[in-house]
Amino acid sequence: MAVVVQKYGGSSVKNVEKIKNVAETVIKKKEAGNDVVVVVSAMGDTTDNLISLAGNITQNSDKRELDALLSTGEMVSASLLAMAIKDKGYDAVSYTAYQIGIETFGEYGKALIKDIDGKNIKSSLKEGKIVIIAGFQGINKEGNITTLGRGGSDTTAVAIAVKLNGICEIYTDVDGIYSVDPRKYKNAKKLGEIDYEEMLELSSLGAQVMHSRSIELGQKYNIPIYVGLSNSNVKGTIIRGLNKVNMESKPITGLATSDEDVAITIKEIKNDINLISDLFERVAGKRINIDMISQTAPIDGKVNLSFTIPKTDLKEGLDIINQFCSDKSNIAIDEDVTKFSVVGIGMKTTSGVAAKMLKLLSQNNIEVKMITTSEIRITCAIKQGDKIKAINIVAKEFNL
Amino acid sequence: MAVVVQKYGGSSVKNVEKIKNVAETVIKKKEAGNDVVVVVSAMGDTTDNLISLAGNITQNSDKRELDALLSTGEMVSASLLAMAIKDKGYDAVSYTAYQIGIETFGEYGKALIKDIDGKNIKSSLKEGKIVIIAGFQGINKEGNITTLGRGGSDTTAVAIAVKLNGICEIYTDVDGIYSVDPRKYKNAKKLGEIDYEEMLELSSLGAQVMHSRSIELGQKYNIPIYVGLSNSNVKGTIIRGLNKVNMESKPITGLATSDEDVAITIKEIKNDINLISDLFERVAGKRINIDMISQTAPIDGKVNLSFTIPKTDLKEGLDIINQFCSDKSNIAIDEDVTKFSVVGIGMKTTSGVAAKMLKLLSQNNIEVKMITTSEIRITCAIKQGDKIKAINIVAKEFNL
Known part of the structure; x- marks a missing residue:
């Protein structure tokens, strides 16, 4: 029986109605013959509200206490989702980080997962239960509550998929990964699949779809990650290792900008x-x-x-x-700087991409202030006023 | 150095301003040379709001999940109070039930405390920290989150005072224990002290000031419990063993009614x-x-x-x-029944209290439908319309 680890973000569980919808989607996956583990974020704006509550108490909130405070948001949505599933006649159980032994290390607010015990998850799955896990949280060696950083529930989900050798599905409020942010370039194409490295570069360059560390973890253990809308027939994007499959295809997969x-x-x-x-x-x-x-x-x-x-x-x-x-x-x-980046593992084998791009920019009178490159990425610093023009020129030329 | 365990109820921490006030009161106690442990309830209506959220998910919420859900309220106030104390330059640390090993047994929603490990509390106190504990919650042998029932933070506080052999102070929204509910009898007198047994009878008879089990626990381990307003010079009431001190004094200490x-x-x-x-x-x-x-x-x-x-x-x-x-x-x-009870350990040695009370009621044309008595309590079932009259007559006669 396949283990499917699904993650639902804050907007997917932002109210009672949405939580009931998630319960139905989860049950369908269970009914299709899978063992199902669900990782949830806090409901809607809960985390922001807790941060602002702490901000009203002190301008300089203690990091340990802030993590303890923020961890409650995911516990609330995990319990409510378990209730909603049980209400529909399916067995479910919610777990916090300490109950399934998510051990972390490193700093509060951006702790890293060291290991997951996972015994409770496995035995609950064996009993036929749908397992709900409060995302974003962990417990360090000293027994303190830590959080994994904004978007950390993605990393919780991938880490659990690694531990259970399962499939990982990240449900969010976008229907997949695009070659260019569709808000900035209306002809942007949705990618059917993208390589871990490309996705990592795009994430660190301002495409805020996923928590970067979740992608690193997926890459390290070769766990494919599906990203898309829940409760929808629209197909999302699979993040996985493409090194061999796609090497001959187009040199640039995606484009990202940051101001x-x-x-x-x-x-x-x-x-x-x-x-x-x-x-x-x-x-x-x-x-x-x-x-x-x-x-x-x-x-x-x-x-x-x-x-x-x-x-x-x-x-x-x-x-x-x-x-x-x-x-x-x-x-x-x-201060008038936009970081303009193109990413693609095809660059490893296609030479002249940087030259082609620079020529394109200069032909269009776009000043390039700085350049840096990696094996699969070219980043230029340009003027903010040139951003939209540059996106359109480059996206069109490289068919993004 | 004396250990003082203070408990602050939901109304004492209902908003940021109130939490800052509590921080100041706690710091004063610390400055006076005490080791201070603080047990907090959830902020204001948080618990009710969480219950109604669960009620919108399902009419029949799973008890394990409901306890996990409700336990988050106290974690929020504990973290915020710790932040507020640190903001004022004093060291503080918040703990959840699992971090200090509050082991419970029995049913969800009304679990009983089996033991408290308490190592973390003691070592934090030794480091000079003010220790803040999320009340109302525990962890059972299977590692599930349990709650102690409405008002259970009182019991958390007394149990910790027992474990640390400390003094227990319960801060609430009333300024002490009254012989009669002051909302029902305006001449009601506040008691300087009351015996555990009397308080237990009053609690079980409808005086909702304290969680009954906290009083039983205080009695069992002979821990005096102070009840009063925080941040106020008004003196509250001490609940303690009075068996020998007061036996010769008045036969009735208090009066309670329930509809x-x-x-x-x-x-x-x-x-x-x-x-x-x-x-x-x-x-x-x-x-x-x-x-x-x-x-x-x-x-x-x-x-x-x-x-x-x-x-x-x-x-x-x-x-x-x-x-x-x-x-x-x-x-x-x-259905037209008011349970009208008088309580007093003096009854053990003063005979004829029941006869005197019944005569008083009959002289005033108050029909007594049923009677039951214990060693220190007399309860009559009367018509609800006679309640206020009965309270006034009996309170006056017995000087309550």
């Missing part, structure tokens, strides 16, 4: 690898995500150094940078 | 102890609380049998009674 970053340039900094790595270490030490690092060739032992950091971390980042740069007039901040 | 029951009389039932005990067993088997049993002397081998049951259980009770009584015209139901 969340700011570009910082430090002019005429001493070309000292210790100094520069020390700077980046200090910034990273504050958990500030540095991206798009580029450095000019040295002139007179000095270089220009550019990189991006999230806008929200600008103040904290500058505090550190100022300590490395005696002359503040040498620090330039550019 | 929740209905009297049932079965006429001319066969005077067969097996038959009658079988009837009561069957009724009790449905968890229907039988009270005020009285039986007339047999005539021709037949007796009249009267007793009360809660109004809410009338239908279920009658289903059973009908099976024992072939002639339904022999079953009389009287």
Whole structure:
């Protein structure tokens, strides 16, 4: 009997009616002869409401207590869904992280799953029960409640699918993964399937469909992940390993943009690898995500150094940078930045993709401020005003 | 260093402002040199709201899932209070039932505490932390979340005081225990102290100030329980063992009334102890609380049998009674019943209290329908219309 692990997001369980609908979908899967495990998020805006409640108590909420607080939202929806399933005559049981031994490590608010005991899940499935699990939460070695970060229920679901060697289905409020955000490019095509690596790049580049760590986990254990609408005949997208299948097909699978970053340039900094790595270490030490690092060739032992950091971390980042740069007039901040990225495992075997894209942008008078590339990704920093134009040109050219 | 276990009810933590007030009160107690443990209820109407959410999912909510659902309310207030205390510069930590090993047994919705591990509480106190505990919840041997019944946070608090050999303070929305409900008798006196047994009788007779089981637990382990307002200079009431102190004082300490029951009389039932005990067993088997049993002397081998049951259980009770009584015209139901009780450990040594009370009622034309007594309690069933008159007469005569 196949084990199917389904995950329903906050919008799928946002009220009583929606929870009853999920109960019906889950029962259908059970009736089709599967063992069914369901991971749920908190109802609708519950997590945001709890965060704002904590914000009214203190401007600086204790991270352990915040995790304990937020973990309650998923417990509520898990219990209600179990009740709804039992009401329809099927046996069900809800579990919290400690009841099924989801052990975590790392920091509060972004803990990582170390292992899942899973004995209770297996024995409940054996008894014919539908198992409902409160997503997003775990218990660390010291017995404290931790959460996995925003969207962490995706990771709970994939981790359980790994543990049970099952199939993973992520039900959300979008009907699949698109080559380009359909809100930004109306001709965007939905992908039937996408490789883990491509999806990872897209996730980290601003396509907020899934929790990145859930994809890493799926890739590591080779668990296919279906993403789509629940209770719908519209087909979603399967995320899986495509390395061999699709290598000859089109070089670019998807496109993503993000306006969340700011570009910082430090002019005429001493070309000292210790100094520069020390700077980046200090910034990273504050958990500030540095991206798009580029450095000019040295002139007179000095270089220009550019990189991006999230806008929200600008103040904290500058505090550190100022300590490395005696002359503040040498620090330039550019807030008019859109990170424009194309992703595709086809790039590994198709050369000239970067050149083609840059030419396309320049022909259309789109200024490229910075460029970085990986094996399967090209990212350009462009002006925010050029974003829509760039999306349309590139999406059309590469048939996204 | 004394350990003080404080319990704050739902109205004391009903919003952010109230939680901040509680944080201040708790800190004062800590500053005064005590180890402080705080047990909290869910915020305001949270539990009722969760119950109604479950009611919208199903008319027949699974008891295990309902307990898991309701347990979240106390986790929310515990985390928020810990944050509020930390915000004011004091160290605090919140714990759920499983984190401090509150082991329960018995049914969902009214589980009983078997033991508390308490190691985490003690080590946190040793580290100078204020410990906040989610009340009302426990974990049974199978690892399921259970709740202790409405008002169960009182019992959590007393149980923890027992475990830590501490002092217990219950903060609620009344300023102490009164001889008579002040809403029913405006001259009611607040008691400086009351014996466990008296308080138990009053609780079971409709004075809803405290969870009965918390008082039993206090009595069993001789832990004094203070009941009063938080953040107030008004003195509350201490519940403790008074057997020796007060035996010579007034015979009646308190008075309570309840309109929740209905009297049932079965006429001319066969005077067969097996038959009658079988009837009561069957009724009790449905968890229907039988009270005020009285039986007339047999005539021709037949007796009249009267007793009360809660109004809410009338239908279920009658289903059973009908099976024992072939002639339904022999079953009389009287819904116009107030249970009128006086309580006092002084009764053990003062004779004639019952006679005096009955005379008083009859002189004032108050019909007494049924009477039952215990060592420290006299209960009469009277008409509901006579309730206020009876309260005034008896309270005045016995100086309550």
